Amino acid sequence: MADLAPSPTPGTEHSELDLERGARGRLVVKDRAISRIAVAAALSVPGVVRQSSGLLKLPGRDLPRAEVTTGADSVAVALYLAVTWPCPVAMLSREVHVTVAERIETLTGMPLEGLHIVVAAAVPRSGDGDAEVDARQLTAECPDGVAPPAARPPLARPAAALVAVIVAIALICVAAVAGREFLIAKGMIAPAAWVRNSVWWLAGLHWQTWMAAAAVAAAAAGIVLVCLALLPRTRTHLPVGGDGTPVVWLRPVDVARMCSARAGTVAGVGAVHTTVDRRRATVHVTPNGEIPADDLDGYVRDAVAPALDTLASPRTLRVRIGRLRS
Numbered sequence: 001m002a003d004l005a006p007s008p009t010p011g012t013e014h015s016e017l018d019l020e021r022g023a024r025g026r027l028v029v030k031d032r033a034i035s036r037i038a039v040a041a042a043l044s045v046p047g048v049v050r051q052s053s054g055l056l057k058l059p060g061r062d063l064p065r066a067e068v069t070t071g072a073d074s075v076a077v078a079l080y081l082a083v084t085w086p087c088p089v090a091m092l093s094r095e096v097h098v099t100v101a102e103r104i105e106t107l108t109g110m111p112l113e114g115l116h117i118v119v120a121a122a123v124p125r126s127g128d129g130d131a132e133v134d135a136r137q138l139t140a141e142c143p144d145g146v147a148p149p150a151a152r153p154p155l156a157r158p159a160a161a162l163v164a165v166i167v168a169i170a171l172i173c174v175a176a177v178a179g180r181e182f183l184i185a186k187g188m189i190a191p192a193a194w195v196r197n198s199v200w201w202l203a204g205l206h207w208q209t210w211m212a213a214a215a216v217a218a219a220a221a222g223i224v225l226v227c228l229a230l231l232p233r234t235r236t237h238l239p240v241g242g243d244g245t246p247v248v249w250l251r252p253v254d255v256a257r258m259c260s261a262r263a264g265t266v267a268g269v270g271a272v273h274t275t276v277d278r279r280r281a282t283v284h285v286t287p288n289g290e291i292p293a294d295d296l297d298g299y300v301r302d303a304v305a306p307a308l309d310t311l312a313s314p315r316t317l318r319v320r321i322g323r324l325r326s
Contacts, residue, residue, distance in 0.1 A: 041103035051082030
């Protein structure tokens with residue numbers, strides 16, 4: 001018996017290749033899936049930890065996190081990490097780069113176009129015994145067998161910087177005058193000689209009363225310059241973390257904004273302004289009437305105090321309640 005095959009209907013004819021392609025379908029990997037793959041791969045590297053406490057609660061983002069950009073045939077990832085401290089950050093980032101790239105290419109089949117690693121937080125190591133073991137491991141991992149020095153805190157510009165700029169400009173002017181005198185001595189130009197005439201004028205001077213005042217002023221200026229050169233540079237940022245080796249610093253204005261953001265979450269606060277100095281953080285609150293002023297002080301303190309506790313150098317919290325808005 002002959003096989004009967006249905007005749008193709010006009011307008012619906014397909015080749016065997018088209019049918020094969022339709023049977024295969026497509027594989028779509030969402031950005032969220034790639035992000036989770038990158039985060040899981042990063043956490044598999046020793047030294048990378050989860051961070052969801054402290055300052056990072058404000059924006060509501062945990063670490064590690066990945067921002068993925070998918071193209072037609074490749075993918076790019078920006079990876080934000082929290083690491084234990086101390087640790088060799090350069091070596092750790094290289095290991096994370098290799099691990100994440102291999103995991104993404106293996107599981108998604110898409111080549112990794114670029115991987116940018118940002119160390120966004122450092123978590124102190126816990127436990128004295130663990131700290132000693134980690135320190136020995138860190139020393140062994142370093143090329144010279146010596147642990148890297150502790151990070152230096154941000155400091156203000158030296159007080160002698162302005163004096164150094166003025167002296168540099170004065171030396172440039174002296175060089176220009178010396179070049180002019182050289183051209184005059186060689187006969188290339190014929191204006192009046194400033195240095196020669198000034199020396200002759202000084203040589204003809206005799207003792208006068210104003211010279212005593214000039215000598216005192218010159219001595220005072222010298223003492224001031226020496227003090228400026230020896231004056232220690234002031235710290236411009238506040239350290240975060242109480243383990244004695246902070247690696248993150250915040251400007252006082254950033255701490256003030258952080259406190260204002262925390263205080264602004266309280267229901268009874270209408271407006272808030274914070275000032276931070278060397279000893280205290282003062283939160284100025286304007287109530288909106290939803291909470292009594294006597295209770296508002298405690299609510300604001302409960303909201304702001306955890307943010308100040310993250311600072312290595314303590315600041316006294318002071319809350320001032322203003323007048324109720326009409």
